Amino acid sequence: MASLEQISRRGLLRLVALALVATTSGALSGCASAPAAAGAGSDPLPSWNDTAAKQSIVAFVARVTREGSADFVPVAERIAVFDNDGTLWAEQPMYFQALFILDQVKARAPQHPEWQDQEPFASVLKGDVRAALAGGETALATLLFGTQAGLTTEQFERAVRDWIATARHPTTGKPYTAMTYQPMLELLAYLRANGFKTFIVSGGGLEFMRPWTEQVYGIPPEQVVGSTGKLKFELRDGTPVLVKLPEIGFINDKEGKPVGIETHIGRRPLMAFGNSDGDLQMLQWTMAGSGPRFALYAHHTDSAREWAYDRESHVGRLDQGLTEANAKGWTVVSMKDDWKKIFAD
Amino acid sequence: MASLEQISRRGLLRLVALALVATTSGALSGCASAPAAAGAGSDPLPSWNDTAAKQSIVAFVARVTREGSADFVPVAERIAVFDNDGTLWAEQPMYFQALFILDQVKARAPQHPEWQDQEPFASVLKGDVRAALAGGETALATLLFGTQAGLTTEQFERAVRDWIATARHPTTGKPYTAMTYQPMLELLAYLRANGFKTFIVSGGGLEFMRPWTEQVYGIPPEQVVGSTGKLKFELRDGTPVLVKLPEIGFINDKEGKPVGIETHIGRRPLMAFGNSDGDLQMLQWTMAGSGPRFALYAHHTDSAREWAYDRESHVGRLDQGLTEANAKGWTVVSMKDDWKKIFAD
Numbered sequence: 071m072a073s074l075e076q077i078s079r080r081g082l083l084r085l086v087a088l089a090l091v092a093t094t095s096g097a098l099s100g101c102a103s104a105p106a107a108a109g110a111g112s113d114p115l116p117s118w119n120d121t122a123a124k125q126s127i128v129a130f131v132a133r134v135t136r137e138g139s140a141d142f143v144p145v146a147e148r149i150a151v152f153d154n155d156g157t158l159w160a161e162q163p164m165y166f167q168a169l170f171i172l173d174q175v176k177a178r179a180p181q182h183p184e185w186q187d188q189e190p191f192a193s194v195l196k197g198d199v200r201a202a203l204a205g206g207e208t209a210l211a212t213l214l215f216g217t218q219a220g221l222t223t224e225q226f227e228r229a230v231r232d233w234i235a236t237a238r239h240p241t242t243g244k245p246y247t248a249m250t251y252q253p254m255l256e257l258l259a260y261l262r263a264n265g266f267k268t269f270i271v272s273g274g275g276l277e278f279m280r281p282w283t284e285q286v287y288g289i290p291p292e293q294v295v296g297s298t299g300k301l302k303f304e305l306r307d308g309t310p311v312l313v314k315l316p317e318i319g320f321i322n323d324k325e326g327k328p329v330g331i332e333t334h335i336g337r338r339p340l341m342a343f344g345n346s347d348g349d350l351q352m353l354q355w356t357m358a359g360s361g362p363r364f365a366l367y368a369h370h371t372d373s374a375r376e377w378a379y380d381r382e383s384h385v386g387r388l389d390q391g392l393t394e395a396n397a398k399g400w401t402v403v404s405m406k407d408d409w410k411k412i413f414a415d
Numbered sequence: 416m417a418s419l420e421q422i423s424r425r426g427l428l429r430l431v432a433l434a435l436v437a438t439t440s441g442a443l444s445g446c447a448s449a450p451a452a453a454g455a456g457s458d459p460l461p462s463w464n465d466t467a468a469k470q471s472i473v474a475f476v477a478r479v480t481r482e483g484s485a486d487f488v489p490v491a492e493r494i495a496v497f498d499n500d501g502t503l504w505a506e507q508p509m510y511f512q513a514l515f516i517l518d519q520v521k522a523r524a525p526q527h528p529e530w531q532d533q534e535p536f537a538s539v540l541k542g543d544v545r546a547a548l549a550g551g552e553t554a555l556a557t558l559l560f561g562t563q564a565g566l567t568t569e570q571f572e573r574a575v576r577d578w579i580a581t582a583r584h585p586t587t588g589k590p591y592t593a594m595t596y597q598p599m600l601e602l603l604a605y606l607r608a609n610g611f612k613t614f615i616v617s618g619g620g621l622e623f624m625r626p627w628t629e630q631v632y633g634i635p636p637e638q639v640v641g642s643t644g645k646l647k648f649e650l651r652d653g654t655p656v657l658v659k660l661p662e663i664g665f666i667n668d669k670e671g672k673p674v675g676i677e678t679h680i681g682r683r684p685l686m687a688f689g690n691s692d693g694d695l696q697m698l699q700w701t702m703a704g705s706g707p708r709f710a711l712y713a714h715h716t717d718s719a720r721e722w723a724y725d726r727e728s729h730v731g732r733l734d735q736g737l738t739e740a741n742a743k744g745w746t747v748v749s750m751k752d753d754w755k756k757i758f759a760d
Binding site for chain 2: 144223246267276280284290291292293294298301302303305309310312319325326328329332333334335336337351354355358378
């Protein structure tokens with residue numbers, strides 16, 4: 071499989087590899103259920119404490135939406151971009167998409183008896199993820215493409231829908247969509263109520279997100295930007311289908327995020343929200359625009375209600391980004407201090 | 416330049432090559448100014464004659480927007496996709512983007528004294544397009560990348576804006592945006608008034624279209640899907656820029672159109688509009704969806720007011736598509752018979 075070797079050489083899958091082998095510097099110490107949001111009457115952000123982070127958001131939105139003000143921005147240019155993993159939902163102990171891939175190996179094993187003796191599938195089926203990934207990026211690409219290549223986009227969409235409806239997180243036992251962040255759901259709705267168009271700009275797979283982002287985040291498929299595999303148009307018995315190929319198309323991470331934004335959206339965002347170094351270039355690109363711009367990092371500081379990790383974490387590392395945010399005065403949310411409630415549940 | 420050779424080998428630029436060397440089977444015999452649209456009161460499509468084509472559009476829109484009807488389609492799923500060249504604006508005697516590239520050689524020649532003696536630039540500067548393109552696809556890629564590679568996306572956007580504001584069509588003498596089709600502008604507005612989201616899905620360059628589609632068509636940048644070159648994120652003196660690389664990213668034509676739709680929009684269109692075989696797969700993909708779907712070909716039949724061409728044309732060939740449209744009962748617009756007025760002017 072030349073394409074697997076190519077990918078291995080290019081190191082494009084390092085991102086997902088890191089997810090699968092990750093051990094994090096923080097620990098989940100209980101996920102105690104968060105206090106309910108205070109009934110704050112007309113407050114559109116009731117799960118946010120009234121701290122500097124919330125105030126900076128509200129002040130910025132007021133500034134760009136006040137008609138007649140020098141900083142007024144027309145509705146068409148109110149673009150807000152959100153990273154997904156670690157920004158809109160959790161990402162520990164590894165990216166949820168990696169858990170999906172492992173589950174897919176198990177789900178598809180009955181149609182692949184050869185996997186029982188074939189690595190890295192055999193180790194996954196025995197529950198030994200560490201052994202499965204001893205082969206590094208090639209092993210990972212084999213899992214990714216082994217479970218997806220050859221599926222039509224409709225078959226893959228069904229697999230994602232089934233998984234998101236039934237799978238449970240390994241440590242919290244919650245459905246994954248219950249591990250979205252309530253304060254961010256409120257923020258999405260608040261921005262849309264103020265004329266913003268909200269986009270996801272994620273390193274995760276485009277087709278892994280779209281089946282559920284509209285229902286969960288209110289973000290329609292055409293406003294999701296992500297990493298892609300190549301697709302092939304075919305006529306099967308006269309019916310057109312799109313088939314997933316075992317080749318990476320585009321990795322929408324780090325330097326790729328501004329490229330993804332330019333290619334997909336074609337406007338520079340007014341506001342950008344992330345949580346890791348993988349979002350740094352997106353925030354830089356946003357802040358380099360003319361006129362008022364807003365950048366925010368969500369900092370995972372709550373080991374009791376969620377996880378605490380930053381500069382040393384393999385998943386969602388926030389190191390350079392934290393340094394730059396502090397130096398430039400971008401908003402940094404401390405999830406422990408700034409959020410009344412963490413998970414949407 | 417390895418990348419040029421790669422492209423040459425892959426034949427990806429055949430599309431644009433055809434545009435540049437094209438001689439068409441139809442001839443522009445005058446472009447007499449079209450009769451003004453009849454003031455039709457509340458008719459949202461006044462530049463359409465009241466023929467079967469118009470009736471099929473209005474009937475379909477009524478069918479999918481009538482609440483409570485079995486064929487009702489929610490607003491979120493009302494996606495309409497439009498080819499650009501030959502569907503929303505003219506494409507003769509060659510794709511307008513090809514004329515832009517030739518003009519760019521002239522505009523950038525002062526900064527490139529070496530072009531005076533270097534093919535294919537030298538021949539373009541002498542006005543001999545045929546000689547310039549004797550080198551085939553490699554010559555063409557050299558022109559394309561020679562005028563664009565190394566520019567930032569902002570520099571390129573300015574070049575397109577300047578050109579679209581000042582350039583004139585070689586035979587009509589009109590600004591290119593005056594050669595958009597009035598009936599299609601009305602159709603775009605009519606569909607949007609009925610809750611549709613309108614997208615361009617074109618083989619043309621994404622960044623060539625976006626600077627003017629919002630003003631001319633009412634289609635914002637994030638709803639334009641097109642062919643792309645690769646981009647590179649760089650920090651220049653600390654300021655992030657996106658630089659155009661001399662490499663093709665994605666060709667959004669023929670089999671590429673359903674892939675572009677899936678990647679960019681992530682929903683199957685409800686209605687699709689094209690004019691050439693390059694749109695056939697987009698129309699097939701649209702019509703293969705469940706429930707009511709609508710496909711339309713604009714057939715260039717008006718040699719007096721526009722051009723007449725189809726099965727034999729190098730630009731915008733409509734051969735297989737016309738056969739399939741007739742066999743399957745898709746709507747085929749005869750521009751001569753179905754349109755009262757052609758150009759928006």
